[in-house]
Amino acid sequence: MRIGELARRTGVTERALRYYEEQNLLKPARLPSGYRDYAPSDAEAVRHIRSLLAAGLPSHLIAELLPCMVDTGDGLMPGCRSMLEPLEAERDRLTAAIEELTAARELLTALIDRTPEDDSEYDAWVAAHAVA
Amino acid sequence: MRIGELARRTGVTERALRYYEEQNLLKPARLPSGYRDYAPSDAEAVRHIRSLLAAGLPSHLIAELLPCMVDTGDGLMPGCRSMLEPLEAERDRLTAAIEELTAARELLTALIDRTPEDDSEYDAWVAAHAVA
DNA sequence: CTAAACCTTGACGTCGACGTGAGGGTCAAG
DNA sequence: CTTGACCCTCACGTCGACGTCAAGGTTTAG
Numbered sequence: 001m002r003i004g005e006l007a008r009r010t011g012v013t014e015r016a017l018r019y020y021e022e023q024n025l026l027k028p029a030r031l032p033s034g035y036r037d038y039a040p041s042d043a044e045a046v047r048h049i050r051s052l053l054a055a056g057l058p059s060h061l062i063a064e065l066l067p068c069m070v071d072t073g074d075g076l077m078p079g080c081r082s083m084l085e086p087l088e089a090e091r092d093r094l095t096a097a098i099e100e101l102t103a104a105r106e107l108l109t110a111l112i113d114r115t116p117e118d119d120s121e122y123d124a125w126v127a128a129h130a131v132a
Numbered sequence: 133m134r135i136g137e138l139a140r141r142t143g144v145t146e147r148a149l150r151y152y153e154e155q156n157l158l159k160p161a162r163l164p165s166g167y168r169d170y171a172p173s174d175a176e177a178v179r180h181i182r183s184l185l186a187a188g189l190p191s192h193l194i195a196e197l198l199p200c201m202v203d204t205g206d207g208l209m210p211g212c213r214s215m216l217e218p219l220e221a222e223r224d225r226l227t228a229a230i231e232e233l234t235a236a237r238e239l240l241t242a243l244i245d246r247t248p249e250d251d252s253e254y255d256a257w258v259a260a261h262a263v264a
Numbered sequence: 265c266t267a268a269a270c271c272t273t274g275a276c277g278t279c280g281a282c283g284t285g286a287g288g289g290t291c292a293a294g
Numbered sequence: 295c296t297t298g299a300c301c302c303t304c305a306c307g308t309c310g311a312c313g314t315c316a317a318g319g320t321t322t323a324g
Binding site: 145147148149150155165167185190191233 | 281284289
C-alpha cells in the first residue's frame with residue numbers, strides 16, 4: 001500500500017510516516033515510480049511506534065527494538081539481549097513517569113471534587129471566620 | 133530566601149526559577165539590591181509547579197491555577213470556578229496519557245520478562261522447527 | 265488529452281522548558 | 295582593597311517530532 005492509505009489506516013500523517021523512515025523505524029519498499037510501498041504489517045508496526053514514542057522512548061532506541069520484535073511477537077530475538085539493559089531503564093523511567101502523572105491527576109481531582117457547586121459554602125466559611 | 137537557596141531546597145536550577153517568574157508562576161519580592169526574595173511557601177509552590185509541568189499542563193494554565201490554591205489547600209478559591217472546565221479537560225487528558233504509558237510499559241515488560249537468559253531456548257526452538 | 269489526486273525530495277518553521285554564555289552589579293570575608 | 299561567591303538582565307542555542315510550504319513527477323478518471 002502507498003503512503004496515503006497507511007496514513008488513513010493508522011491515523012498518522014504522511015509527514016510522520018516519512019519521518020519514521022528517515023529515523024529508520026520503517027523501511028518501505030519502493031515502486032518503480034519512486035513511491036513508497038508499505039507492507040500490511042507496517043500498520044501494526046506504526047501502532048507500536050506511536051505507543052513507544054508517546055512513552056518518550058528515543059527513536060533510535062525504537063529503531064533498534066523493532067527488528068527484535070518481528071516474528072516472535074513476544075520475547076526478544078536472539079542477538080538482541082544487549083537491549084535488555086536500556087529496555088529495563090526505560091521501563092523504570094516509565095514507572096516513575098506514571099507515578100508523577102498519577103500524583104498530578106490526584107492533585108487536580110482533589111481540587112475539582114472539593115470545589116463547591118457555588119460560592120455558598122465559601123461565603124459561609126468567610127462569615128464564620130470574619131474578624132468581627 | 134534568595135534564588136540559590138530555593139534552588140538547593142527544591143532541586144531545580146536557578147534558570148528554571150527565573151523562567152517560572154517570567155511565566156508568572158512565581159512572583160518573588162525584590163531586595164533593594166534587585167535580588168529575588170522568595171517566601172518559604174514558594175518551595176511548596178515549586179513542587180506543585182514541577183508536578184503539573186511534568187504532567188504536561190501549559191504554564192499559563194498553571195499560572196491561573198496557583199492563585200486559586202493558596203490558603204485553602206484543597207478546593208478552588210471563589211471566583212475560580214471558571215477553571216473547572218479546563219481542569220477537567222486536563223484530568224481527562226492525564227487519564228488517557230497514563231493509559232498510554234501503561235500500555236507501553238506492558239509492552240516493554242512483556243518483552244523483558246519473556247526473553248530467556250541465554251539463547252538456549254531459542255536454539256532449541258530453531259532446532260525443533262528446522263526445515264530438516 | 266487534461267485535470268485532479270497522489271506522490272516525491274528538500275528545507276525552513278514551530279513549540280516549550282529550559283541550557284549556556286556574555287557582561288556586569290552586590291556582598292561578606294580576610 | 296581584593297577576591298570569591300552570589301546575583302542580575304539580555305539573548306541566542308537546543309532538542310524532538312513533526313507542520314508547512316515549494317517545486318516538481320506519477321497515476322487515474324473522464
